[in-house]
Amino acid sequence: MLIYKVIELGTVTEDAIEEALNKWSAKGWKLDGMQFAMRESSRRPSMAFLLFTREDADCGPSL
Numbered sequence: 442m443l444i445y446k447v448i449e450l451g452t453v454t455e456d457a458i459e460e461a462l463n464k465w466s467a468k469g470w471k472l473d474g475m476q477f478a479m480r481e482s483s484r485r486p487s488m489a490f491l492l493f494t495r496e497d498a499d500c501g502p503s504l
Contacts, residue, residue, distance in 0.1 A: 444497045446470055450489040453477065461491055470495050 448465065450457050462472060470493035477486035 442497050443494055445473070446493040446495075448491040448493070450491065453486045453489045458489060458491070465491070465493050 446465065448461055450461060458475075466472065472491065473494045474492040476490045476492070478488040478490070480487045
C-alpha cells in the first residue's frame with residue numbers, strides 16, 4: 442500500500458530544503474513533489490510543502 446508524508450517548511454532556504462530532503466529520503470521516503478506558498482508582497486516563497494511516498498507492506502486492505 443502506498444502511503445504519503447507531507448513536510449511543511451516555514452523557512453524556505455536552500456539549506457532547509459536540502460536538509461529535509463536528505464533526512465526523509467534516508468528514512469526510505471521518495472520525493473513525490475514540492476509546492477510553494479507565495480505572498481503577494483514578496484517574490485520569495487513563504488512556505489514549502491515536500492510530498493513523499495513509500496510502500497508500506499505492513500498495511501493490509503482496509504475493507
